Amino acid sequence: MAKITASVYTSHVPAIGAAMDLKKDHEPYWQPLFKGYEKSKEWMKANKPDVIVLVFNDHATAFDLSMIPTFAIGCADSYTPADEGWGPRPVPRVQGHAALSAHIAQSVIQQDFDLTIVNHMDVDHGLTVPLSLMCGEQHPETGAWPCPVIPFAVNVVQYPVPSGQRCLNLGKAIRRAIESYESPDGKELNVQIWGTGGMSHQLQGPRAGLINLDFDKAFIERMVKDPEGLAKMPHVDYIREAGSEGIELVMWLIARGAMSDLRDAAHGEATAGKAPKEIHRFHHVPASNTSVGHLILENS
Amino acid sequence: MSLEKPYTNIPGTTIFDMDQARAGYHLNQFCMSLMKDANRKRFLADQRVYLDEWPMTEDQKLAVLAADLNRCIALGGNIYFLAKLGATHGKSFQQMAGSMTGRTEIEYRDMMIAGGRSADGNRVVGESGDAQANRQPQGHGTGKLLD
Numbered sequence: 001m002a003k004i005t006a007s008v009y010t011s012h013v014p015a016i017g018a019a020m021d022l023k024k025d026h027e028p029y030w031q032p033l034f035k036g037y038e039k040s041k042e043w044m045k046a047n048k049p050d051v052i053v054l055v056f057n058d059h060a061t062a063f064d065l066s067m068i069p070t071f072a073i074g075c076a077d078s079y080t081p082a083d084e085g086w087g088p089r090p091v092p093r094v095q096g097h098a099a100l101s102a103h104i105a106q107s108v109i110q111q112d113f114d115l116t117i118v119n120h121m122d123v124d125h126g127l128t129v130p131l132s133l134m135c136g137e138q139h140p141e142t143g144a145w146p147c148p149v150i151p152f153a154v155n156v157v158q159y160p161v162p163s164g165q166r167c168l169n170l171g172k173a174i175r176r177a178i179e180s181y182e183s184p185d186g187k188e189l190n191v192q193i194w195g196t197g198g199m200s201h202q203l204q205g206p207r208a209g210l211i212n213l214d215f216d217k218a219f220i221e222r223m224v225k226d227p228e229g230l231a232k233m234p235h236v237d238y239i240r241e242a243g244s245e246g247i248e249l250v251m252w253l254i255a256r257g258a259m260s261d262l263r264d265a266a267h268g269e270a271t272a273g274k275a276p277k278e279i280h281r282f283h284h285v286p287a288s289n290t291s292v293g294h295l296i297l298e299n300s
Numbered sequence: 301m302s303l304e305k306p307y308t309n310i311p312g313t314t315i316f317d318m319d320q321a322r323a324g325y326h327l328n329q330f331c332m333s334l335m336k337d338a339n340r341k342r343f344l345a346d347q348r349v350y351l352d353e354w355p356m357t358e359d360q361k362l363a364v365l366a367a368d369l370n371r372c373i374a375l376g377g378n379i380y381f382l383a384k385l386g387a388t389h390g391k392s393f394q395q396m397a398g399s400m401t402g403r404t405e406i407e408y409r410d411m412m413i414a415g416g417r418s419a420d421g422n423r424v425v426g427e428s429g430d431a432q433a434n435r436q437p438q439g440h441g442t443g444k445l446l447d
Contacts, residue, residue: 014393029413060380064332065325085335085387157380159317200416204379205370206312206438207431208397209408211416236306240423244313245379286412288394 002100002181002189006047007255007276008040009223009295010133012056012196014125015288017089020132033292036282037133043279043296044134044146049192051097052149053104053174055254056126056196057156059084062118068158069116071170073108074123074151075101082122090140091128097148100181100189104150107177113170118153127151130196133294156197156248160235167250168231171257172264195255197248199283200241201290210243211291216283219249220295224278227256245290260299274300309424312431316378324376327364330354331381340388367445370400391445399445402437 019030061082063069079094105117131145132138138145152174155161162170171193178191199216202208219242222230231253238247256262260273276297284292307315314320321328330351333339343350351361363371364385372382379396386396398408411417421429430438437443 018392060328060332060378060384061335065321065328065381083335085340085384157316157378158321159315200419202313202417203393203397204373205314205400205431206402206433206436207310207417207422208312208400209411209417210419210422210431211412212419213415215419234306239307239313239315240310241419244315285415288392289397289412289416291416 001187002051002178002183002191004175004178004191004193004258004260004299005049006192006279006296006298007259008130008134008192008194009252009255009293010130010194010196011198011287011290011292011294012126012129013287013290013292014084014129017125017129017132018086020137021090033284033287036284036292036294039280040134040294040296041136048146050147050189051100051191052147053152053178053191053193054127054130054149054196055152055154055194055251056130057248057251058153059124059126060157061124062121062153068155069153070155070162071113072116072118072153073101073105074118074121074153075105076119076121079121079123079151081128082124084124089125089128091132092138092140092144094123094127094131094145094151095148097150099184100178100191101150103181104174104177107180108170108173111173111176113173121151121153123151126196130194152254154251154254156250161247161250163235164231164233164250164253167253168227168257168262171254172262174254175258175260176267178258193255193258195252197251198242198246199249199291199293200243200246202243203245203289205244207243209289211285212241212243212246213283213285213291215241216291216293220281220293223252223256223295224276224297227253227262259297276300311422311425311427311429311433314373320376321378322376324360324378326354326356327360327372327375327377328381330356330364331377331384334384334388343388368443369396369445370443373400386445389446396445399441399443401439402441402443403439404441407439407441
């Protein structure tokens with residue numbers, strides 16, 4: 001057995017990782033941001049999962065233009081933090097959960113989502129910055145992340161990226177996959193799913209630096225209360241309102257789709273779960289070029 | 301069948317779609333090669349010689365040599381690939397993004413600290429915001445990543 005107990009949503013700005021790695025996190029520029037994650041770190045300690053399914057995007061690190069998978073699931077035993085051009089982040093290796101990965105891959109592909117299976121992959125800031133924010137600083141050799149992580153990479157670099165609706169539906173398929181897992185020792189696995197990226201930001205052209213806090217706040221509100229409606233938002237609205245890189249936000253819908261209030265009658269799931277419980281919500285502008293948003297939801 | 305591209309009327313923005321990716325394939329793969337330290341050193345030692353090893357267009361090579369990121373993007377570059385070029389020159393994402401606005405590093409940083417660029421006036425070409433073509437450059441920067 002395995003069960004999703006909570007979902008976590010956060011931006012994954014590379015400069016946040018750099019600020020932690022270079023010990024700049026107490027500078028006035030960064031302090032308000034890290035303060036917003038204090039409660040999250042306490043919550044993580046009190047609610048340590050057995051596995052995290054971490055939805056993120058690769059930023060031209062593991063995948064160059066020779067191959068661009070829309071959805072890719074890491075199935076390895078462990079993953080190395082990547083050298084993105086500035087040298088690798090000084091953080092621990094990421095341990096995987098190959099058995100649960102393999103189970104999710106088989107189940108989700110059988111539910112008509114064509115995942116790419118990745119058995120070797122370095123992971124970039126998209127994956128390690130959320131871990132640092134939620135788990136605090138960890139020594140690269142003597143430290144460790146609190147639990148195994150399954151990297152789930154989504155293409156949001158090469159347009160067209162998957163639609164919000166497809167992301168929400170994929171989240172539902174991932175939940176069904178996780179709920180059908182039988183662990184070898186018979187114990188129930190406590191699984192969290194994290195959706196990362198965003199919020200509003202644009203890194204290119206004369207419109208670089210775009211921030212739309214009203215959009216971001218409304219997005220989080222709808223993420224909590226109206227995910228089915230939010231999933232219908234077309235790509236161009238993300239780009240126009242939240243910047244060309246703001247389209248990363250579709251990844252949040254994968255995590256939201258995996259929450260139990262979105263059970264689906266079409267799959268024989270007659271009883272919808274209760275609305276999730278909101279544990280924490282936080283906004284901050286700016287982190288480098290980006291509006292930072294963060295949300296924690298627990299299944300009721 | 302013509303493709304649907306509803307994003308072409310957003311000012312100051314180039315979407316890295318299939319057509320852009322096709323035009324920029326070698327430019328972006330050149331950037332990827334800079335993930336390796338040995339290649340970064342060789343590129344910095346003689347940029348022209350290194351670029352000539354790649355089947356890029358002359359315009360793309362000149363844009364890289366000029367460290368003109370707007371031009372690189374117009375010719376098919378993508379910011380996450382160009383970030384490897386920026387890193388090779390020791391520049392951050394904020395310095396890269398700022399260079400494309402025609403603001404100086406300080407001017408751009410100040411704009412971000414003040415809450416960033418507003419979407420108002422910058423949603424559709426022809427409005428009056430600061431990302432519109434008729435309002436470039438936005439500050440006292442050179443528009444290039446290197447001075």
